[in-house]
Amino acid sequence: MPHDALVAGRDVKFFSIIFLFAIAVGCAVSPARTQEGELPRCEAPISNAGVNWVSRLFKWETRTSPVHIAGPIYFVGTEGLGAYLIKTSDGHILLNTGMRSSGPMIEWSISQIKHLAPKGKHEEVKTKNIKWLLANHAHVDHVGGHAYFKESDKFAIEEVRVRKPDTLLLADGGKTDFQYRNCKGFAFPAVAGVKDFDEDRQQSGTYLPFTRGDVSLQIIPTPGHTRGSTTFMAEVEHHGKKYKVVFLDGANVNLGYKVNPLKEQSYTDIDEDFRATFKRLISLEPDIWLSAHTADFDFDDKRKLAATKQSPEPWLDRGGPDGYKCFVARRWVEFERRARAPVTEAAQHLSKHCTSP
Numbered sequence: 001m002p003h004d005a006l007v008a009g010r011d012v013k014f015f016s017i018i019f020l021f022a023i024a025v026g027c028a029v030s031p032a033r034t035q036e037g038e039l040p041r042c043e044a045p046i047s048n049a050g051v052n053w054v055s056r057l058f059k060w061e062t063r064t065s066p067v068h069i070a071g072p073i074y075f076v077g078t079e080g081l082g083a084y085l086i087k088t089s090d091g092h093i094l095l096n097t098g099m100r101s102s103g104p105m106i107e108w109s110i111s112q113i114k115h116l117a118p119k120g121k122h123e124e125v126k127t128k129n130i131k132w133l134l135a136n137h138a139h140v141d142h143v144g145g146h147a148y149f150k151e152s153d154k155f156a157i158e159e160v161r162v163r164k165p166d167t168l169l170l171a172d173g174g175k176t177d178f179q180y181r182n183c184k185g186f187a188f189p190a191v192a193g194v195k196d197f198d199e200d201r202q203q204s205g206t207y208l209p210f211t212r213g214d215v216s217l218q219i220i221p222t223p224g225h226t227r228g229s230t231t232f233m234a235e236v237e238h239h240g241k242k243y244k245v246v247f248l249d250g251a252n253v254n255l256g257y258k259v260n261p262l263k264e265q266s267y268t269d270i271d272e273d274f275r276a277t278f279k280r281l282i283s284l285e286p287d288i289w290l291s292a293h294t295a296d297f298d299f300d301d302k303r304k305l306a307a308t309k310q311s312p313e314p315w316l317d318r319g320g321p322d323g324y325k326c327f328v329a330r331r332w333v334e335f336e337r338r339a340r341a342p343v344t345e346a347a348q349h350l351s352k353h354c355t356s357p
């Protein structure tokens with residue numbers, strides 16, 4: 001199938017989302033320049049309305065029940081946003097916290113995990129055992145609830161970690177975001193004391209795994225979406241079998257991002273960051289893939305399957321047009337077009353991975 005058809009056929013949903021987001025967010029960023037002639041300014045009231053509208057449309061702030069994915073991994077997000085509780089033998093990891101209002105929604109979802117247990121098994125999660133707070137990246141829709149978990153007495157968060165560039169964003173509530181600074185609707189409560197992941201001093205630019213108890217998360221830098229965007233990968237055991245689970249991040253080139261190196265760039269070398277990200281993402285071989293946006297991995301459809309099929313069956317990546325690699329390849333092609341760069345390598349992946357198995 002021609003690449004264009006592949007992109008057009010499967011991506012209607014995605015581009016509709018982007019288009020709608022464009023209306024909401026594009027309106028929020030005034031094209032007018034300041035007197036000094038530098039940065040676009042966000043008009044706060046419109047920005048607020050835009051983000052709230054997108055949030056309502058995609059149910060970012062609609063509470064939903066938890067779902068067991070595989071082994072120690074539970075979906076505890078909202079209808080539209082992915083948050084994940086990962087149980088370890090030494091306490092629990094919470095990955096992402098949704099919007100500013102999402103803290104209590106995620107807390108409620110975690111409290112419902114006990115109902116997922118098979119008869120005779122006890123799976124209640126004690127909130128005080130949630131010790132580590134992570135995020136794919138520091139935007140309001142994924143770290144909006146961080147302060148809630150960090151500051152409430154109901155939790156005992158020991159560490160908040162993101163990759164270094166995003167520690168600054170978390171510390172200032174998004175005020176230094178290259179795209180959304182000055183945009184009130186994108187601001188979130190600042191979080192103090194955020195740490196970077198440990199770098200592997202032997203191999204510069206790589207990270208040591210984030211290991212707590214019996215769970216080890218591989219830290220995969222996937223910059224561009226934010227400078228600190230991070231994909232995580234874990235190998236987990238479920239009923240005696242091992243599964244590679246990828247928590248994908250960094251594949252979305254938001255509307256308004258400037259990635260053409262021959263023109264203006266949102267930040268220097270953003271195009272090289274995104275390209276490196278896509279190469280890293282396409283090289284991963286997940287058995288299961290998840291994301292901070294539920295629409296990315298067809299959460300609704302898979303959750304319906306989960307009502308009749310035991311985990312992890314509904315969550316397994318089956319490849320083809322709905323698979324992980326096709327998702328990445330589509331985003332990669334779209335990025336290269338936006339960057340006005342040769343699309344050959346990305347298109348080869350599109351052809352290879354987006355046809356039905």
Ligand SMILES: [Zn+2]
Binds near residue numbers: 225
């Ligand atoms: Zn984002």
